[in-house]
Amino acid sequence: MPSETTQRSNYLEKPKTFAALREDxxxxxxxxxxxxxxxxxxxxxxxxxxxxxxxxxxxxxxxxxxxxxxxxxxxxxxxxxxxxxxxxxxxxxxxxxxxxxxxxxxxxxxxxxxxxxxxxxxxxxxxxxxxxxxxxxxxxxxxxxxxxxxxxxxxxxxxxxxxxxxxxxxxxxxxxxxxxxxxxxxxxxxxxxxxxxxxxxxxxxxxxxxxxxxxxxxxxxxxxxxxxxxxxxxxxxxxxxxxxxxxxxxxxxxxxxxxxxxxxxxxxxxxxxxxxxxxxxxxxxxxxxxxxxxxxxxxxxxxxxxxxxPHTRFAIPAYYLVATAEASANLARFDGVRYGYRSPSSNTLSDMYSHSRDEGFGAEVKRRIMLGTYALSAGYYDAYYLKAQxxxxxxxxxxxxxxxxxxxxxxxxxxxxxxxxxxxxxxxxxxxxxxxxxxxxxxxxxxxxxxxxxxxxxxxxxxxxxxxxxxxxxxxxxxxxxxxxxxxxxxxxxxxxxxxxxxxxxx
Known part of the structure; x- marks a missing residue:
């Protein structure tokens, strides 16, 4: 007679629909x-x-x-x-x-x-x-x-x-x-x-x-x-x-x-x-x-x-301006102060912010934060973010x-x-x-x-x-x-x- 574990494993041999699972x-x-x-x-x-x-x-x-x-x-x-x-x-x-x-x-x-x-x-x-x-x-x-x-x-x-x-x-x-x-x-x-x-x-x-x-x-x-x-x-x-x-x-x-x-x-x-x-x-x-x-x-x-x-051709640049700009604002909350990772190698408040974010974020996230911050910066908002909107x-x-x-x-x-x-x-x-x-x-x-x-x-x-x-x-x-x-x-x-x-x- 198969063990309880084997019976359970056999039950998953084929994926079942909600209806079939619910009936069972x-x-x-x-x-x-x-x-x-x-x-x-x-x-x-x-x-x-x-x-x-x-x-x-x-x-x-x-x-x-x-x-x-x-x-x-x-x-x-x-x-x-x-x-x-x-x-x-x-x-x-x-x-x-x-x-x-x-x-x-x-x-x-x-x-x-x-x-x-x-x-x-x-x-x-x-x-x-x-x-x-x-x-x-x-x-x-x-x-x-x-x-x-x-x-x-x-x-x-x-x-x-x-x-x-x-x-x-x-x-x-x-x-x-x-x-x-x-x-x-x-x-x-x-x-x-x-x-x-x-x-x-x-x-x-x-x-x-x-x-x-x-x-x-x-x-x-x-x-x-x-x-x-x-x-x-x-x-x-x-x-x-x-x-x-x-x-x-x-x-x-x-x-x-x-x-x-x-x-x-x-x-x-x-x-x-x-x-x-x-x-x-x-x-x-x-x-x-x-x-x-x-x-x-x-x-x-x-x-x-x-x-x-026809405006489809503009979608990628528009998206990667809007999305990165909003990411720059949203991810500002991850600063090492209130929750999450805090860098141990910090002697000043400024160091804690910069080290925590540099060590805590991966390369792609940092790339998008930088792109978004640039698009929102003084002198560039109208040329990039506003145009994308x-x-x-x-x-x-x-x-x-x-x-x-x-x-x-x-x-x-x-x-x-x-x-x-x-x-x-x-x-x-x-x-x-x-x-x-x-x-x-x-x-x-x-x-x-x-x-x-x-x-x-x-x-x-x-x-x-x-x-x-x-x-x-x-x-x-x-x-x-x-x-x-x-x-x-x-x-x-x-x-x-x-x-x-x-x-x-x-x-």
Missing amino acids: ILSRRVKAADLALSYYERIEQINGSLNIYLNLTRDRAIAQAERVDDAVAKGDPVGPLAGIPVGIKDVLVTRGAPSTAGSKILKGYKPPYDATAVSRLEAAGAVVLGKLNCDEFAMGSSNENSAYGPVRNPVDPERVPGGSSGGSAAAVAANLAVATLGTDTGGSIRQPASFCGVVGVLPTYGRVSRYGLIAFASSLDRVGPFASNVRDAATVLSVIAGQDPSDATSSTAPVADYAAESDKGADGLRIGVPEEYFGEGLDPEVREQIENGIAALKTAGCKVQPIAL KVRRLLAEEFLRAFADVDAIVTPTAPTAAFKIGEKSGDPLAMYLADIYTVTASLAGICGVTVPCGATKAGLPVGMQVLASHMNEGTAFRVARAVEAAQVQEQGSSCNSASQSPRGSQF
């Missing part, structure tokens, strides 16, 4: 506490080679899982995420657990409160397994900027998982969590989702509270979910979305049942394809998979038409005009599949250009979903980005579900090996 937990075929333990066993086996989790919250997770089991045993109602194991990007604070933002300057910091998105997950019954690795202060496109080492892509450990939410995407891809939370400032949910072959959601700015998020760029930062399928990601968004009195920028707009919205199908939806996203720099294999996805949308009954977004307005207006004619816009998420670790780390500009297709939506404040859309010949995942207008996440989910359905059908009829699938992880 409510029918008491599996206990939420056993499910959590099975994930901890898997984390222990795999995390050492992938570096996905920075810290585990085992006591909190088991206590939460036992509460779910008690409620089920008593026949009490449970939340929509009852017993679902989740992971949290380390830029979202978690009560009593280290919350470092991937930085040395916050090593050992244990906040006394939870981010709103975290508390809403737990209120819905989710089991928080731990904190996930990320680029330092969410600044990066490869997860190589973490002070605690890079995350490796579960599909190919020699490659990056994308950034900055690389740990969040990789955790779902490696089945080290059923769902995770990440953050997206210029593509930090969507690009890792594409590289790891999972679903990632960029909510409309203000749709999800930022309270408890360690800020990078406050007018751009957003919290969103990762999951292995569109419907589960939609379910998580419904849980974490909504107004929060602790965040003045959170929207009062009612929260839809996004999972139900995703069930409506895409027949009759008008889909725009911007020519600017299919030009120089787009890898031919990525282009082929995106074109296949567009063809699948036509088969699903969508009406596809070309559109123009004007370009941002032009981009937002351009999207508004486009959405008057189409219901959604589809593009590649990234110009390439996942690149090798170290391939671009010595060239900041090449790294910044990895966000070329994602920063536009960030600047405009609109919503989007990245959904797996095939793979390269080497088996590396390719993601399609589906963009929709403000507070119109339901439409983005409908289109993403249609792309997903086509992928499932293709994989079901294919005789290719698992290594040719976006989910073909060696783990």
